[in-house]
Amino acid sequence: MADLVTPAFPRGTTPSRRLVAAGLIRRTPGRxxxxxxxxxxxxGAIAKTGGAR
Structure with a gap:
């Protein structure tokens, strides 16, 4: 049976782009x-926000 798995990058090569940063922002009332x-x-940081009007 043939090998059906194909690597993401051929051997001996490297990707031309790489992950530099990833993140998230979550807003809840007051934070x-x-x-x-x-x-x-x-x-990471947790900051108080100015509250709802």
């Missing part, structure tokens, strides 16, 4: 959560 992931590590 904002920000998380950022980079090759150097993960950072």
């Amino acid at each position: 904002t959560l920000t998380v950022r992931v980079t090759p150097a590590g993960v950072t």
Whole structure:
């Protein structure tokens, strides 16, 4: 039976692009959560927002 698995990149080659950063922002009443992931590590912050009027 033939091998049906194909690698994402042929052997001996590297992708021309790579992930630099990924993150998310989540807003809830009164707070904002920000998380950022980079090759150097993960950072995050929770900030109070100005409340609803």
